[in-house]
Amino acid sequence: MALTDVGVRNAKPTGKLYRLFDERGMYLEVSATGGKWWRFKYRFGGKEKRLSLGVYPDVGLKDARARRDEARKLLAKNIDPGIERKVQKAATVERAANSFEAVAREWFARQAPGWATSHADKIMGRLENDVFPWLGGRAIAEIKAPEVLAVLRRVEARGALDTAHRVHQNCGQVFRYAVATGRAERDISSDLRGALPPARHTHFASVTEPAEVASLLRALDGFQGTFVVQCALRLAPLLFVRPGELRTAEWTQFDLDKAQWRYTVSKTKTEHLVPLSTQAVATLRELHALTGQRQYVFPGRDVKKPMSGAAINAALRRMGFDTKTEITGHGFRAMARTILHEQLRFPSEVIEHQLAHRVADALGTAYNRTRFIDDRVVMMQRWADYLDRLKAGAEVIEMNSATG
Known part of the structure; x- marks a missing residue:
């Protein structure tokens, strides 16, 4: 007789495995502990085989019969349902691996x-x-x-x-x-290509007019926050490195006697050398007294970690600057690039190398940390001196070249 939902539900364990048969080769296998599995018995190629149709009650009687009927349709086409299941499973695994x-x-x-x-x-x-x-x-x-x-x-x-x-x-x-x-x-x-409208690229907010730079520098000097952030704000325009590279700077990267900072550029994974002006060295020596025994030059609240990535911009906002339209931590790079070229007349290739940008030369060299190093040492000191004069209120007009 065909099985019924009630009969399946009421099938109890007897301490040993037994089977309750349905129609067309399907039966319910009840384990010694009460587990219930749907099975389909069939013959293919002269051999008796069995196919699992699922576990009760996850698969009910009606669904088990539907699965049996699908298997019988395959048999009618001379397809082994057990082999077909393995093929489909392998295809599913392959599709998942190639998703x-x-x-x-x-x-x-x-x-x-x-x-x-x-x-x-x-x-x-x-x-x-x-x-x-x-x-x-x-x-x-x-x-x-x-x-x-x-x-x-x-x-x-x-x-x-x-x-x-x-x-x-x-x-x-x-x-x-x-x-x-x-x-x-x-x-x-x-x-x-061309399916989307062109994107309008916006640059980091920056200050590039000397008079505005002077006001900015005086505001930075007047910042009332922690000494660590004060020093970061003083060094940001002097060094004009990427904000993430400044805040994660480590003392082991600095040689203050040689006035050098060597580190790996985060964006390009290349070694970079920053010549330090006397002003930058003086600020770093001040800070060394406070954080010199730590890993990071600018430690955060957790001294084992660097200063927060939001600290510089947060400080600028506290001073009243709009970090969307006026200046950001990254904007000091644009400020230096513009003024070094337009006001101090340093060659673009010298500036770009100091910015750690990849700029191919005639020989195909994309970047070399020591290229133009003598010019860059001069440039970084003149840049620091220029900023000092701006901050002091001097009317600064520089027309000399890097070597003049």
Whole structure:
């Protein structure tokens, strides 16, 4: 007789395995402890075989019969349902391994060691927030350009056009990696060039007029916060390194007797040398008395960690500056680049090397930490002297070249 829901539900353990048979080869197997499994017995190629149809009560009687019927349909086509299940399972595993998310995370794992942590976090954040929820589970080879465009449109619709362009770029990198590793035929994101409106790039807020720089410097000197942040504010315009490199500076990187700071550039992972002006050395010696026994030049509240990434901008806001329109910690770089070239007449290549930018020369050298070092030593001292004169209220007009 065919099984019933009540009969299945009331099947009790007897201390040994037994079976309750349904129709067309299906039966319920009840273990000695009461576990219940649906089975389907069939013959294929002259051999008797069994196929699991699921566990009761997760799979009810009706669903178990539906699974049995699907298996019988395969048998009618001369397909072994047990082999077919293994094939489908392998395909599912392969699809999961070749999904957009799996490929993207593999690409990221290979690339991230060469990136700054902040840069890596931004890329993974974009993928996790804006791409994976919609494309992550799809086999990367099956994704079409309109699907990627839909992802980009969602980002654009919330007013983040620049982010949409960056998402497009990251998707392209993932697709090209998939092509290189044999999991996609082509980078379909390339079909979307021009699909988004051009992004309007904005630069970090900065002050580049000498009179305004003078007011800024006097305000920095008057900051009433902690001595550590005071020193960071005094050094930021003198050194004009990236804010993250300043706040994570370690005492072991400095040779104050030689007036040098050597560190690895966070963005390019290249070694960099910053010549220190006498003013910078004086500030660092003052600070060394307080933090010199610590790892970080600018320790945070937890002295085992560096100062917060928001500390400089927070201090600027406390002094009344708008960090969106007037000045940011990163804006000191633009300030130095502009005035060093336009007012102090230093050559662009000398300035760019001091900024640790990759600027290829005629020989193809992208960056060398000691290139133009003599000129850079002169430049950094003249820059510090120039700022001192500005702060003192002098009308400074410099027309000499770096070597004049």
